Amino acid sequence: MVKSTDIKAVKGKVEWPTSDFSRVPYEIFFDQDFYELEMKQVFQGPTWNYLAHSCEIPNEGDFVTNWIGDTNIIVNRTANGDIHAFKNSCSHRGTRIVDEIRGNSTRHVCPYHLWTFNLEGNLASVPLEKGIKGKGGMPPCFKKENHNLRKLRVETIGGMIFATFSEETEPLVDYLGPHCESQISRLLDQRTPKVTGYMRQMIEGNWKLYNENVRDPYHASLLHLFQVSFGIQQPTMKGGIKMDKDTKNTWNHSILSDDDTTSSSDLAAVYEGTDKYDPNIKLADPAIANVPLDLDDGYKTTLLSMFPTSVLAQVDNTYAIRHLRPKGPGKVELNITYLGFEEDTEEQAFGKKLTANFIGPSGYISMEDGEALRLEQDGLKMRAGDYSVLEMGGIGEIADTDYLSQEISIRGFWSYYHKLMGFESQ
Amino acid sequence: MKKNDLQIKVERFLFDYADCLNEKRYEDFPSFFKEDNCHYEVQSKENEDLGLTTPIMGCYSHGMIRDRVAQLINNTLTYRRLNLRHFISNIRIDEGKTEIDLKANFQVMQSDLEGVSELYLVGRYEDKLILDHNELKLISKRVILDSFAIPNMLAVPV
Numbered sequence: 001m002v003k004s005t006d007i008k009a010v011k012g013k014v015e016w017p018t019s020d021f022s023r024v025p026y027e028i029f030f031d032q033d034f035y036e037l038e039m040k041q042v043f044q045g046p047t048w049n050y051l052a053h054s055c056e057i058p059n060e061g062d063f064v065t066n067w068i069g070d071t072n073i074i075v076n077r078t079a080n081g082d083i084h085a086f087k088n089s090c091s092h093r094g095t096r097i098v099d100e101i102r103g104n105s106t107r108h109v110c111p112y113h114l115w116t117f118n119l120e121g122n123l124a125s126v127p128l129e130k131g132i133k134g135k136g137g138m139p140p141c142f143k144k145e146n147h148n149l150r151k152l153r154v155e156t157i158g159g160m161i162f163a164t165f166s167e168e169t170e171p172l173v174d175y176l177g178p179h180c181e182s183q184i185s186r187l188l189d190q191r192t193p194k195v196t197g198y199m200r201q202m203i204e205g206n207w208k209l210y211n212e213n214v215r216d217p218y219h220a221s222l223l224h225l226f227q228v229s230f231g232i233q234q235p236t237m238k239g240g241i242k243m244d245k246d247t248k249n250t251w252n253h254s255i256l257s258d259d260d261t262t263s264s265s266d267l268a269a270v271y272e273g274t275d276k277y278d279p280n281i282k283l284a285d286p287a288i289a290n291v292p293l294d295l296d297d298g299y300k301t302t303l304l305s306m307f308p309t310s311v312l313a314q315v316d317n318t319y320a321i322r323h324l325r326p327k328g329p330g331k332v333e334l335n336i337t338y339l340g341f342e343e344d345t346e347e348q349a350f351g352k353k354l355t356a357n358f359i360g361p362s363g364y365i366s367m368e369d370g371e372a373l374r375l376e377q378d379g380l381k382m383r384a385g386d387y388s389v390l391e392m393g394g395i396g397e398i399a400d401t402d403y404l405s406q407e408i409s410i411r412g413f414w415s416y417y418h419k420l421m422g423f424e425s426q
Numbered sequence: 427m428k429k430n431d432l433q434i435k436v437e438r439f440l441f442d443y444a445d446c447l448n449e450k451r452y453e454d455f456p457s458f459f460k461e462d463n464c465h466y467e468v469q470s471k472e473n474e475d476l477g478l479t480t481p482i483m484g485c486y487s488h489g490m491i492r493d494r495v496a497q498l499i500n501n502t503l504t505y506r507r508l509n510l511r512h513f514i515s516n517i518r519i520d521e522g523k524t525e526i527d528l529k530a531n532f533q534v535m536q537s538d539l540e541g542v543s544e545l546y547l548v549g550r551y552e553d554k555l556i557l558d559h560n561e562l563k564l565i566s567k568r569v570i571l572d573s574f575a576i577p578n579m580l581a582v583p584v
Binding site for chain 1: 468470472473476478479480481482483484485486487488489490492493494496497500502503504505506574575576577578579580581
């Protein structure tokens with residue numbers, strides 16, 4: 001925990017030289033002091049953090065554990081169907097209570113002294129509370145109701161369960177904004193989601209580099225050449241980016257229509273001078289590229305990036321919730337939950353298995369992200385006192401765009417981060 | 427074929443498979459699979475134990491297996507230049523009427539360009555092989571990872 005007297009000193013370690021956030025100080029990505037300040041200001045602060053999808057805990061007692069920053073959280077369902085979340089740390093001596101990823105239990109019992117908590121996080125029983133034969137036990141002033149687990153506020157949207165530590169956090173739909181609300185509804189409310197798999201990727205980079213990555217359609221057609229060759233994303237493609245009122249959340253989308261497919265000679269011009277684009281690459285088995293989209297609204301990709309660590313992504317015909325779990329300033333776990341739908345036909349379910357090859361740590365159009373972030377973290381550590389450059393798409397005002405090659409939404413992320421970390425009152 | 431002879435033949439097949447990957451001869455990788463009928467899948471132990479089916483890599487035809495290594499062969503992928511070395515052990519075979527069931531453990535070490543080595547992956551193989559003109563071919567290879575928190579990326583087959 002950062003002492004409040006130190007916060008000013010920590011923040012004073014860097015400057016933000018431009019008010020449009022087209023320059024970002026590199027120390028933000030590798031200095032342990034900023035990481036610790038983030039744990040307090042961002043993760044324990046007025047933010048909504050993804051925990052699970054409600055389809056993972058359909059029944060009474062079903063629980064999942066997940067991370068909000070460095071804090072492990074239990075989320076579970078009670079008898080009346082309500083969802084509760086609390087810190088996975090005993091109110092007695094701090095012991096981690098649930099040491100599993102998921103399961104079912106009617107109560108949570110600390111393994112150390114068997115203090116028992118109900119599914120609302122309330123302390124239900126303390127062994128030997130009254131002592132034995134009048135000896136020992138807790139003092140008369142001990143009241144169980146004063147020793148419940150640290151509870152979080154919980155709200156859901158499209159089945160996605162979010163929690164916040166702060167009483168100040170605005171209602172979830174206001175926090176997410178209208179684009180998130182309508183896209184979550186488009187992706188998750190039309191059908192009945194179910195989990196078809198989990199995936200974990202340990203990336204040797206700061207958690208904010210991943211936030212930049214998902215707000216950066218500029219890189220998509222340059223780093224991920226596979227998708228260019230097969231028309232999933234092209235530098236000339238229609239699309240755009242829309243943000244919420246705080247510019248912290250981004251809806252990044254691309255649309256492929258018949259009239260804007262680019263000829264291979266035009267594409268070759270974009271990549272001239274690099275050795276990356278090979279116009280002759282062909283799939284030996286094109287089945288993977290021919291899986292029809294479930295939804296007929298033309299969106300080839302939809303990336304909803306929700307500050308600070310959640311992404312709901314439709315990439316081609318894959319559906320996934322991505323969640324970042326920071327592991328110190330130089331490392332982040334990308335935890336992915338793949339979704340299908342109860343209504344899927346056998347053919348659609350197989351199609352989703354095929355298109356799973358597009359995404360994740362081995363995904364044809366995503367595997368290089370982990371590598372790019374590792375190289376970025378490796379390089380920027382040498383640049384204390386210096387700043388990254390975010391000017392693609394224009395500088396100055398942070399506003400929505402109807403084009404893809406831009407870094408404006410990254411500046412949107414920094415604008416809100418800067419405010420939340422308290423740099424403004426520096 | 428005598429059980430012992432088959433065991434030796436299968437072990438040699440696995441070691442040749444490992445060498446193909448260790449030596450980055452990705453163009454040879456598809457030849458370990460039977461051309462008209464083969465699967466290759468990499469799955470996490472987490473999903474496997476939960477009965478969840480979305481794979482890390484899933485190739486359900488010989489063409490898809492060729493596609494999986496295409497970017498490695500033509501060098502259009504951005505990935506870390508590591509030397510990988512497979513160690514395969516605990517090899518057990520069960521001979522059915524037409525297929526050979528193979529189970530084995532594996533470990534893959536990674537060594538970077540400056541010679542620093544560390545563990546990359548650990549897990550098990552669950553394979554089905556057939557003898558095709560006295561040559562072993564995979565009709566199904568399932569790679570189930572204990573180390574399913576993938577370090578950075580998994581660009582290459584295992």
